Amino acid sequence: MRSLPDQSLGYSDPAGLPALRETLAGYLGRVRGGSCEPDNIVVCNGFSHGLSLLARVLAERGIAVEDPGHPNWREQIDGAGASWHPVEVDGEGVRVDRLAASGAGAVLVTPAHQYPTGVVLSASRRIDLLDWARTSGGYIIEDDYDAEYRYDRHPVGALQGVAPDHVIHAGSLSKSLAPGLRLGWLVVPSALRDEVVAARARGDRFTSSIIQATAAEFIERGDLDRHLRRTRRSYRQRRDALTAALRQQLPACGATGISAGLHVLVRLPDRVDATHLAATAAEHGILVHALDRYRASPARDQPGALVMGYSRLAPATSRKASSTSPP
Incomplete structure (x- = not known):
């Protein structure tokens, strides 16, 4: 509060404070192998909020979801007026071979640690999933909800770093710090960026500037x-x-x-x-x-x-x- 300039406490950019977006771009590149510029990042109030924004933007495409998967995410998609299509999960992750039959133009996945089965999307499935997105023009929503917590080795890198034009990377501080902070982010392909920011501006406008500035400093100085x-x-x-x-x-x-x-x-x-x-x-x-x-x-x-x-x-x-x- 002592260091924030006065203008930071006014109505701010719905995409998020520039300082936080710049910090997140560096953090995701260093920790998750992400490939993004600060302009590709949209700050949101946790993953559920980010998903509701994406569901509005992608409503006409329909969104495939992992089955089993988090029931709250299906509710978020429903609430945004989009349709969801379950796709089976097995020991290698989501059954990519069944995506085409779902008719969806986007898919929500948890590739680093599937929720709730706990499996990792296999290397061959990762390739197939990225091929599906490139061939169909579809989008992959990558829920990277707990990749910080891998105990036997380093976690697999984010899909977004391999195909930034087709992967929407979603993260938050809910698992690493506290869900009560309500702070998350989307790394959005340039083709969707303006639509997502516009959807944010039409809703709750922006996330608390104080929370954003605090998080930026917390990450920047190595405390996270x-x-x-x-x-x-x-x-x-x-x-x-x-x-x-x-x-x-x-x-x-x-x-x-x-x-x-x-x-x-x-x-x-x-x-x-x-x-x-x-x-x-x-x-x-x-x-x-x-x-x-x-x-x-x-x-x-x-x-x-x-x-x-x-x-x-x-x-x-x-x-x-x-x-x-x-x-």
């Missing part, structure tokens, strides 16, 4: 990098403690997905009702979700699974649970 190094260690310990407890207490179940993010997918034995199990856990103060909650339609003839978050689960809690007698 230091925070991520510290929290990566913490979250890896929490994930390791949870998966160790699962192996000891529930050996018939398996935590799947890569060592990354803030959740694991736990596959259940045949004939175990995941929805009933999640409801029973909730009665005991344990919040987990059945995988079917994330599907466009319930799966048939597939084992159930639970989505379990561990960001607030201290390692000592998991170790205490694993020291009790198995059920």
Whole structure:
């Protein structure tokens, strides 16, 4: 507040403060292999807000979504007046071979760490997806929601850096800092930039200048990098403690997905009702979700699974649970 010039507290550019957009362009190039200029960045109030802007701009195209995928994103697309089309996810990520049949002109994907299955989009699927976009003239919306949290190796680079004319890269500070900040960004191809900014201007105009300026300084002086190094260690310990407890207490179940993010997918034995199990856990103060909650339609003839978050689960809690007698 002491350093902000007076004009920064007036009505500002709906694309975002120039200082933050410049900082983000450098950060994304250094950390995620992005390829963008500050002018390609549009600051928004978190990913859900950014998706609603994109859904308005891309409404006539229709948007394919991963299945299973986050139900909130389907609701955002619906609310913006666009149509969504589910496309199956398997062990290699989204089934790119089924995109053409969806009829959609855009696709929303989580390639670095699919939500909620935890798989990474395979190298061959990445190539196929980029080929689909170039051949069809479609757009890929890359939700890079937790790429900062990969524990066994460096995360795969962003798709946007390979095909900046066809990929809309979306990120936020919701997982790395706090969702209450409501700060995210879109890296938009030049062909769509003016439409997205116009959609922003017609809505809530711009994000808090104070939050934007603070974030720019926080990133610029290296505080975000230091925070991520510290929290990566913490979250890896929490994930390791949870998966160790699962192996000891529930050996018939398996935590799947890569060592990354803030959740694991736990596959259940045949004939175990995941929805009933999640409801029973909730009665005991344990919040987990059945995988079917994330599907466009319930799966048939597939084992159930639970989505379990561990960001607030201290390692000592998991170790205490694993020291009790198995059920």
